[in-house]
Amino acid sequence: MIPAGAPIVTAAQMRAAEDAVFRTGVSQAALMERAGEAVAREAARFAMGRPILVLAGPGNNGGDAYVAARLLHANGHDVALVATGAPKPGAAAEMHARWRGPTSSLYAARPRPVLIDGLFGTGMARPLERGLAAVFADLASHADFTLAIDLPSGIDTDSGDDLGAPRGIDATVALGALKPAHLIGAGLERSGHVILADIGIPVETRSRTVARPSLATPGIHSHKYTRGLVAVIEGAMPGAARLSARAAMAGGAGYVVLAGGEPWGAGPDALVRREVGTSEDLAEFLGWDRIDAIVLGPGLGRDRRAEAFLRTAFAAPKPLVLDGDALSLLGTGAARWLQSRTAPTWLTPHAGEFDRMFAGQGSKIDRTLAAAAETGATILHKGPDTVIASPKGDVRILSGASPWLSTAGTGDVLAGILGAQVAQGGKGVAPAEAAVWLHARAAGLAGAAFIADRLIDPLAEAITECL
Numbered sequence: 125m126i127p128a129g130a131p132i133v134t135a136a137q138m139r140a141a142e143d144a145v146f147r148t149g150v151s152q153a154a155l156m157e158r159a160g161e162a163v164a165r166e167a168a169r170f171a172m173g174r175p176i177l178v179l180a181g182p183g184n185n186g187g188d189a190y191v192a193a194r195l196l197h198a199n200g201h202d203v204a205l206v207a208t209g210a211p212k213p214g215a216a217a218e219m220h221a222r223w224r225g226p227t228s229s230l231y232a233a234r235p236r237p238v239l240i241d242g243l244f245g246t247g248m249a250r251p252l253e254r255g256l257a258a259v260f261a262d263l264a265s266h267a268d269f270t271l272a273i274d275l276p277s278g279i280d281t282d283s284g285d286d287l288g289a290p291r292g293i294d295a296t297v298a299l300g301a302l303k304p305a306h307l308i309g310a311g312l313e314r315s316g317h318v319i320l321a322d323i324g325i326p327v328e329t330r331s332r333t334v335a336r337p338s339l340a341t342p343g344i345h346s347h348k349y350t351r352g353l354v355a356v357i358e359g360a361m362p363g364a365a366r367l368s369a370r371a372a373m374a375g376g377a378g379y380v381v382l383a384g385g386e387p388w389g390a391g392p393d394a395l396v397r398r399e400v401g402t403s404e405d406l407a408e409f410l411g412w413d414r415i416d417a418i419v420l421g422p423g424l425g426r427d428r429r430a431e432a433f434l435r436t437a438f439a440a441p442k443p444l445v446l447d448g449d450a451l452s453l454l455g456t457g458a459a460r461w462l463q464s465r466t467a468p469t470w471l472t473p474h475a476g477e478f479d480r481m482f483a484g485q486g487s488k489i490d491r492t493l494a495a496a497a498e499t500g501a502t503i504l505h506k507g508p509d510t511v512i513a514s515p516k517g518d519v520r521i522l523s524g525a526s527p528w529l530s531t532a533g534t535g536d537v538l539a540g541i542l543g544a545q546v547a548q549g550g551k552g553v554a555p556a557e558a559a560v561w562l563h564a565r566a567a568g569l570a571g572a573a574f575i576a577d578r579l580i581d582p583l584a585e586a587i588t589e590c591l
């Protein structure tokens with residue numbers, strides 16, 4: 125479980141936020157005391173009287189560990205402490221001096237049922253040294269419960285990359301704010317259950333975890349054309365577009381048209397069908413002024429007709445959601461294609477599609493932000509750690525949705541829900557955030573081993589939770 129709607133900061137942003145607090149006259153030792161207190165509180169809750177081993181590194185993360193050890197000991201817990209070396213001068217050394225119990229060296233450490241990891245936090249600058257990683261992994265594998273301070277030691281704060289962190293960390297106390305390490309890459313799995321501890325550090329950031337959206341009940345004068353009209357374009361694999369269309373209907377649109385080859389094909393009777401054979405037909409249909417959003421790409425195919433459809437949709441001055449084959453057709457030329465757009469565009473690539481479209485260095489967040497800036501589109505970079513980024517630099521992350529979503533067609537459902545949210549007039553990250561939340565919630569409600577079609581019915585309950 126990851127806190128919803130919570131700010132996410134990089135290591136540098138966290139340092140800046142701490143510095144701002146120091147300028148108000150709060151000392152580093154006072155902040156460390158608050159951090160250690162939060163850790164001790166959580167550790168006591170999980171330890172339930174079992175013996176505790178605290179690992180303290182050389183920096184401030186170690187400083188927090190000394191505070192936690194002192195407070196746990198004072199509250200009657202059986203605490204042993206292991207340090208990797210002398211703490212750096214300042215608050216960490218001060219907290220070490222205030223720890224009255226014995227300090228053992230890492231290589232003499234014996235496993236205990238509860239392990240607290242205070243080796244490294246946001247100051248992790250390079251991979252864990254191999255011997256240290258091995259001892260840490262051994263201690264973690266023998267503990268019944270492992271709690272990391274701030275973030276698991278051996279995870280890069282800003283990218284979530286694995287720098288030697290062990291598996292099996294059960295919980296992490298995130299100090300002050302979430303860091304990318306809790307949400308993306310290897311860090312998502314390695315952090316375990318994330319507990320956000322408020323230690324009184326105000327943070328400024330445009331990045332947050334996805335929150336439950338606030339949706340509106342239709343107004344008394346609403347009618348089908350005022351609640352968003354979505355046009356979903358069918359292609360070579362009609363099932364995919366049908367999934368998107370059904371998801372758009374259940375995702376809150378007032379009217380959904382499936383435009384394609386089969387005017388009387390299968391699907392709910394409430395789904396309106398329109399025969400569209402050529403790109404000229406499509407251009408004529410998309411000229412309909414009632415259309416509020418277009419969804420193109422699920423099952424589109426990649427032939428010349430698909431490309432002609434893509435060009436036609438691009439030319440329509442309507443909000444556009446592009447998924448699947450449309451993204452493959454854009455390929456590395458996405459930014460060039462998108463220059464011609466006059467209305468907003470949302471792209472929903474999975475990792476494979478994203479990597480084919482965009483080069484770029486850095487974390488999943490950095491790359492998604494860069495792609496949004498380059499294309500002018502809002503990007504939903506899907507996966508177990510879905511990162512949404514807008515050209516303005518807003519970021520929303522939803523991590524830890526049901527892994528049962530890893531089945532064909534669930535992305536088509538997401539594209540349809542997004543189409544419905546866009547058609548209702550949302551801009552930038554807002555409709556994307558709502559769509560990703562509803563999709564993940566529907567997956568949670570669908571339970572285990574569902575097929576993509578089964579995500580559609582629970583959308584009504586998910587929406588009800590947002591009213």
Ligand SMILES: NC(=O)C1=CN([C@@H]2O[C@H](COP(=O)(O)OP(=O)(O)OC[C@H]3O[C@@H](n4cnc5c(N)ncnc54)[C@H](O)[C@@H]3O)[C@@H](O)[C@H]2O)[C@@H](O)CC1
Nearest residue numbers: 155156159183184185244245246247248249250251252274
């Ligand atoms: N700055 C503050 O006032 C506060 C910081 N807090 C804690 O401080 C942490 C950050 O502290 P620091 O900036 O001291 O950083 P860390 O404690 O994460 O580690 C920094 C030290 O480890 C060394 N180091 C980095 N990677 C290494 C590696 N792989 N192998 C060996 N040595 C390595 C660095 O050179 C540095 O000496 C946070 O994560 C949090 O736990 C909290 O106490 C709250 C207040």
Ligand SMILES: Nc1ncnc2c1ncn2[C@@H]1O[C@H](COP(=O)(O)OP(=O)(O)O)[C@@H](O)[C@H]1O
Nearest residue numbers: 474506507508525527529530532533534535536
């Ligand atoms: N392991 C996972 N945990 C959580 N969500 C996942 C996982 N794997 C996939 N998803 C989600 O499922 C959807 C899959 O989309 P996509 O790969 O486009 O599938 P398709 O093209 O078959 O519809 C995305 O929303 C993605 O975020």
Ligand SMILES: [K+]
Nearest residue numbers: 244273275277
């Ligand atoms: K740590």
